[in-house]
Each structure stands twice: as C-alpha cells, then as structure tokens.
Amino acid sequence: MSKFDIDTIAAISTPPGTGGVGIIKISGPGAFLIIKKVFMPSSNKKPWQHPRRMCHGFFCNPDSSTDRIDEVLCVCMPCPSSYTGEDVAEIQSHGGVFVLNQILDVLLTMDIRMAQPGEFSKRAFLNGRIDLTRAEAVIDIINASSKKALSAAQLNLNGGLRDEINRIIRDTTGIAAIFEAAIDFPEEMDEVDIDSIISRIESQIKAPLEKLFFLKKTSEVLRYGLKIVIAGRPNVGKSSLLNLFMGRDRAIVTDIPGTTRDIIAETINLEGLTLQLIDTAGIRDSNNKIELAGIELTYEMIDLSHLCILMMDVTEPPGDDERELFLRIKNKPYILLLNKIDLQSNYIDDYLKLFTKDRPVLFSTKTMAGFSELSSKIKMAFDSYDHDCEDNQALPNIRHLSLIEEAMDAGKAALCTLKNNTGIELASDDLKHVLISLGQITGTIISDDILDRIFSDFCIGK
Ligand SMILES: Nc1nc2c(ncn2[C@@H]2O[C@H](COP(=O)(O)OP(=O)(O)OP(=O)(O)O)[C@@H](O)[C@H]2O)c(=O)[nH]1
Ligand SMILES: [Mg+2]
Structure with missing residues (x-):
C-alpha cells in the first residue's frame, strides 16, 4: 500500500463563504485518534464510541486545553462502511470562513494533510466503495x-x-x-x-x-448547455443579436461587412436554460485570407452546434449565400431569422416565399421585435434534446x-x-x-x- 493510501486527509466540505453550518471532513486511519485529541464531548457520549451518531461538544486546540475554537457536532463513521471506505469523521461547526479555517489549521498541525480536489471520492473508488461512473x-x-x-x-x-x-x-x-x-x-x-x-x-x-x-448531443446539451451558432451573410446583424442576448456590447458591431473574423462564444442563461451562443464570421465569397479562415471556422461551428440560427437581412434580396447556407443547416435543428424589419424593405415577401415551410421569425435587433418568438423556438429546440433522454435513461x-x-x-x-x-x-x-x-x-x-x-x-x- 502506498503512502498516499494511508495518509489521513482533511478538508472543508461546504462551499467557500459564510453559512449557518460548515462541515470539515477527515478521512484515513488516524481520523478517530485525531478526533479524540480535538473534540471535547459535552456529555459522556463520545463519537468514537457511538459510530454514526451525532455528538455535541467543543472543538479545542489540543496545545491549549482552554482554547475552545467552536461549539460543534461531531460524527464518526468507521471503515469500511463510510463514504471513502476508511475511518471518516465529520465536524459540523458554525459556517464562518474564519472559524472553519481555524479548525482546519489546528487539524493540519497534527498528523494530517489537506485533501486534494476529489480525493475523498478517489479514495472511495480505490477502496471499491464506488465504481468510476458513480464517482463521476x-x-x-x-x-x-x-x-x-x-x-x-x-x-x-x-x-x-x-x-x-x-x-x-x-x-x-x-x-x-x-x-x-x-x-x-x-x-x-x-x-x-x-x-x-x-x-x-x-x-x-x-x-x-x-x-x-x-x-451524445443530449448529454452535451444537458451538461454544458445548448450550443447555438449564429450564421449568415456579413452585416445581417449576427453580432448585434449576440449583444442583445448578452445585454451588453460584447462583439464589435459596424456597418462594414466582414467585421467579425473570428468565433465569439459566450454562455448565457435564458429563463433557466444554459445557452452557448456563438457569433461567427459572415459567409460570402472572399479572397481575403483572414476572412476565409473565419468562414471555414463558421462551417466547423455549424457542424458542432446543436442549433443553428440562420440570420438574413430583409433590406437585401435573398441570394446564393442564403441558399447555400440553408443547405448546410437544413439537416439539423435550425431557426430562420429575418432581421432589420424595422427598416423599409421590398424583399420580405421574397424571403417568406422562399422559406414558406420554415416559418421564419420576423426580427429586429433594434426594436427587439420577434424576441419572444425566437426565445420560445430556442426553448423548443432545447426540449427536443431533453426528450431524447427517457426518464430512467442512464x-x-x-x-x-x-x-x-x-x-x-x-x-x-x-x-x-x-x-x-x-x-x-x-x-x-x-x-x-x-x-x-x-x-x-x-x-x-x-x-x-x-x-x-x-x-x-x-x-x-x-
Ligand atoms: N436598422 C437595423 N440595423 C441593424 C439591425 N441589426 C443590426 N443592424 C445594423 O447592421 C450593421 C451590421 O451589424 P452587425 O451586428 O455587425 O452584423 P454582422 O452580421 O455581425 O456582420 P459581420 O460581422 O460583418 O458578419 C450594424 O450597423 C448594425 O447596427 C436591425 O435589426 N435593424
Ligand atoms: Mg459580426
């Protein structure tokens, strides 16, 4: 058995910050010996003699018996029926950052070391308490x-x-x-x-x-959020849409076509749903090396995304770029967005005719027209991934x-x-x-x- 396995480790198990209660967990062969030194029971009920029973008492600095650090509860869980499969002791103190750290500092002066991230669960795995899928x-x-x-x-x-x-x-x-x-x-x-x-x-x-x-896609969506790529010709308003969702000017917006050359990805929360929004370089015929690299990245992002928003500018007639992009996205979940409807346009009917079956959203990043319709379509896309996962599906x-x-x-x-x-x-x-x-x-x-x-x-x- 390596030294790692027989060390006794300790850590604060509750999140950083103040709270009503804070928990310090100790695991390893020395756990109960250390508890005997630092825990002074308030009655004759000693936690090491009453496994899995919560005992009231005081956490003390063993170097100075008058130094009571906090009034605490303590529980001892002997091996092998503990989370880690080792002797485990837990101390519940008041939840202040300072008091918790003082307790931990005292413990670390003893034959104990600070646990690494996940070390309690790793020990549970190494001791055969849980397999890797359960640890994860x-x-x-x-x-x-x-x-x-x-x-x-x-x-x-x-x-x-x-x-x-x-x-x-x-x-x-x-x-x-x-x-x-x-x-x-x-x-x-x-x-x-x-x-x-x-x-x-x-x-x-x-x-x-x-x-x-x-x-695979359901797992990605549920764990990391719905990856939405915003694609379209240059200048249609893609970066403006990202900024609208973010509520701030995250991406540069100008009236010069080809402003965005790189991928801009941001995570937002839309009514409880995690969304990863990806703004991309506008797609068009170009000889510019940087722009071409950006366009290549856009295509890659379309392939990796869970939902594609194809954005179009109603002040310009539909062209080959739109048709080609549509062919790229039509086999995955998509939303068509006809942007800039706040402006005068003669082409809205052309777009509606071209995409009759797809019910495009009439939209404006300036007036926010169509925003709630877009949000509900995004939610429907999220739900469709969610539904792929049956309730009792691993x-x-x-x-x-x-x-x-x-x-x-x-x-x-x-x-x-x-x-x-x-x-x-x-x-x-x-x-x-x-x-x-x-x-x-x-x-x-x-x-x-x-x-x-x-x-x-x-x-x-x-
Ligand atoms: N009137 C109006 N103008 C808009 C709207 N959305 C965007 N614009 C303007 O259209 C221009 C281009 O907007 P961007 O958001 O930079 O467009 P983009 O698609 O990211 O452009 P590239 O990065 O070049 O591909 C800017 O001048 C915006 O202010 C809209 O709904 N209405
Ligand atoms: Mg842009």
Missing part, C-alpha cells in the same frame, strides 16, 4: 444545472450506467470466450456458428452501444461517450472481419478492444493519470 455522478450532481441533468446524474449514482456497461461487458466476454475456445482447440472450429455470433454482436454489443451513443458523460465510440468501432471491426471471413483471431482481438474501452468507463481498467484527471475536476472536500 457525484460531480455531475454537484454541477447539475437542470432537473433532467440532476435526475440523470442521480440515476448514474445508483449505478444506472455501470449496470448497462457491465451487461455489455458480460455479453462481450461470453462471445470472446467462444473465440478463445475455438482458437485454443482449432479442431472444433467447425462447431462455431459464425452467423449466430454475428447476430449476437449486433444485438448485444453494437445495438446497446449505439443506443447510448445516440445520447446518461453517459463526454469521457464515457468517447470510450463508447471506441468500443463501437472495435465492435464494427469485429463484425467486418467475421462477415469477410478473415479469421476469428482478428475478431477476437477486436472484442478485446471492446472490453478495454468499456472497462475504462467503469474503471476496472484505468491508468493513474486518467484517474488523476477525472478526480481533479472535483471540488476540494468531495
């Missing part, structure tokens, strides 16, 4: 910004994703075992029914992985999704090998890759640096 669910619960995100994280905390992945691992192992037997005993190769194995890979590996991967995070994709690719490679009859040794290797990728999701196969990266996203004290 803890951070998702803390960060959840919507009801759906919270319930998906709670489901993962209850093992929703772990159970789903473990089921696929079990099925894959079953198929891989048939290959192993056939490789070890080639004389019995004829016994292997390749067609039935192909259909098992399709139904037990490919289909459930694809079902999880289908939730929702993978971005790390899981990239591993699911790897597993899917390996599964497809196995199918390809079997269908082309290129040997079961290759297919067997592909299935091993499926298992390696899936094992990294639950954490049965994981390297230290990936573990460190996952847990460093946690806050201190969790």
Whole structure:
C-alpha cells in the first residue's frame, strides 16, 4: 500500500463563504485518534464510541486545553462502511470562513494533510466503495444545472450506467470466450456458428452501444448547455443579436461587412436554460485570407452546434449565400431569422416565399421585435434534446461517450472481419478492444493519470 493510501486527509466540505453550518471532513486511519485529541464531548457520549451518531461538544486546540475554537457536532463513521471506505469523521461547526479555517489549521498541525480536489471520492473508488461512473455522478450532481441533468446524474449514482456497461461487458466476454475456445482447440472450429455470433454482436454489443451513443448531443446539451451558432451573410446583424442576448456590447458591431473574423462564444442563461451562443464570421465569397479562415471556422461551428440560427437581412434580396447556407443547416435543428424589419424593405415577401415551410421569425435587433418568438423556438429546440433522454435513461458523460465510440468501432471491426471471413483471431482481438474501452468507463481498467484527471475536476472536500 502506498503512502498516499494511508495518509489521513482533511478538508472543508461546504462551499467557500459564510453559512449557518460548515462541515470539515477527515478521512484515513488516524481520523478517530485525531478526533479524540480535538473534540471535547459535552456529555459522556463520545463519537468514537457511538459510530454514526451525532455528538455535541467543543472543538479545542489540543496545545491549549482552554482554547475552545467552536461549539460543534461531531460524527464518526468507521471503515469500511463510510463514504471513502476508511475511518471518516465529520465536524459540523458554525459556517464562518474564519472559524472553519481555524479548525482546519489546528487539524493540519497534527498528523494530517489537506485533501486534494476529489480525493475523498478517489479514495472511495480505490477502496471499491464506488465504481468510476458513480464517482463521476457525484460531480455531475454537484454541477447539475437542470432537473433532467440532476435526475440523470442521480440515476448514474445508483449505478444506472455501470449496470448497462457491465451487461455489455458480460455479453462481450461470453462471445470472446467462444473465440478463445475455438482458437485454443482449432479442431472444433467447425462447431462455431459464425452467423449466430454475428447476430449476437449486433444485438448485444453494437445495438446497446449505439443506443447510448445516440445520447451524445443530449448529454452535451444537458451538461454544458445548448450550443447555438449564429450564421449568415456579413452585416445581417449576427453580432448585434449576440449583444442583445448578452445585454451588453460584447462583439464589435459596424456597418462594414466582414467585421467579425473570428468565433465569439459566450454562455448565457435564458429563463433557466444554459445557452452557448456563438457569433461567427459572415459567409460570402472572399479572397481575403483572414476572412476565409473565419468562414471555414463558421462551417466547423455549424457542424458542432446543436442549433443553428440562420440570420438574413430583409433590406437585401435573398441570394446564393442564403441558399447555400440553408443547405448546410437544413439537416439539423435550425431557426430562420429575418432581421432589420424595422427598416423599409421590398424583399420580405421574397424571403417568406422562399422559406414558406420554415416559418421564419420576423426580427429586429433594434426594436427587439420577434424576441419572444425566437426565445420560445430556442426553448423548443432545447426540449427536443431533453426528450431524447427517457426518464430512467442512464446518461453517459463526454469521457464515457468517447470510450463508447471506441468500443463501437472495435465492435464494427469485429463484425467486418467475421462477415469477410478473415479469421476469428482478428475478431477476437477486436472484442478485446471492446472490453478495454468499456472497462475504462467503469474503471476496472484505468491508468493513474486518467484517474488523476477525472478526480481533479472535483471540488476540494468531495
Ligand atoms: N436598422 C437595423 N440595423 C441593424 C439591425 N441589426 C443590426 N443592424 C445594423 O447592421 C450593421 C451590421 O451589424 P452587425 O451586428 O455587425 O452584423 P454582422 O452580421 O455581425 O456582420 P459581420 O460581422 O460583418 O458578419 C450594424 O450597423 C448594425 O447596427 C436591425 O435589426 N435593424
Ligand atoms: Mg459580426
């Protein structure tokens, strides 16, 4: 066992700032020994003798028995039935920043060190209390910004994703075992029914992985917000729209076409929904190198977005640029915005005729005409992603999704090998890759640096 595992660690578990109550968590083999030194019970009920019972008393500086730092509650949770699987003690003090830090300072003078971010959860994982998907669910619960995100994280905390992945691992192992037997005993190769194995890979590996991967965009939207790209010809008012949502002049607005050359991304909150707004360079034929690079980026952003707002200027007639952009966006969620309706225009009917089926929003960034219609269309787009996630659906995070994709690719490679009859040794290797990728999701196969990266996203004290 490394030194890391046997250190005793402590941290303030409540958020920084003042509050009614503050919690300091201690975990490790020395936890109760330290509590005996710093906690003076107010009755004969001692927390180390009454596990999981809250005891009243005083937190004292052991160097000076008269130095009572605060009136506190203390609870001791012995290993292995604690959050970390180690001896854990929690002290509930008053929630002031100063008092909490004084308590922590006293603890750090003893045989204890400050916990790193996520270290309590990391220990819970290393001690087998939780798998990696459940550890990650803890951070998702803390960060959840919507009801759906919270319930998906709670489901993962209850093992929703772990159970789903473990089921696929079990099925894959079953198929891989048939290959192993056939490789070890080639004389019995004829016994292997390749067609039935192909259909098992399709139904037990490919289909459930694809079902999880289908939730990629939903997972991104629920966790990080709806990514909306604002695209259109130069000068139609894209940056003005970003500024309108931001309530301040975030992007430069001028009447010179081609003002925005780069991507400007900002996160806003629209009636409780997190939106990532992306203002882009206007699309037009250009020979300017910088502008062309900006246009290229715009196309990339359109592909990565969850919703595209195609903005058009009603004071100019519709042209090839609009038609080409429309072709780019029409296979994903989009909103058409006819801007500058505060100005005199003869082209509004042309636009309405061109896009009859798409019900464009008549809009003005100057008068805010059409703003509530635009907002409700954005909310509908958000809801459509939300609805893709059934209530009891385990929702993978971005790390899981990239591993699911790897597993899917390996599964497809196995199918390809079997269908082309290129040997079961290759297919067997592909299935091993499926298992390696899936094992990294639950954490049965994981390297230290990936573990460190996952847990460093946690806050201190969790
Ligand atoms: N009258 C009127 N003018 C507008 C409206 N929206 C934008 N404008 C003006 O149109 C011009 C271009 O606006 P921008 O927001 O810079 O347009 P853009 O699409 O970001 O332009 P590029 O960055 O060049 O692609 C500015 O002079 C704005 O003040 C509107 O609704 N009504
Ligand atoms: Mg602009």
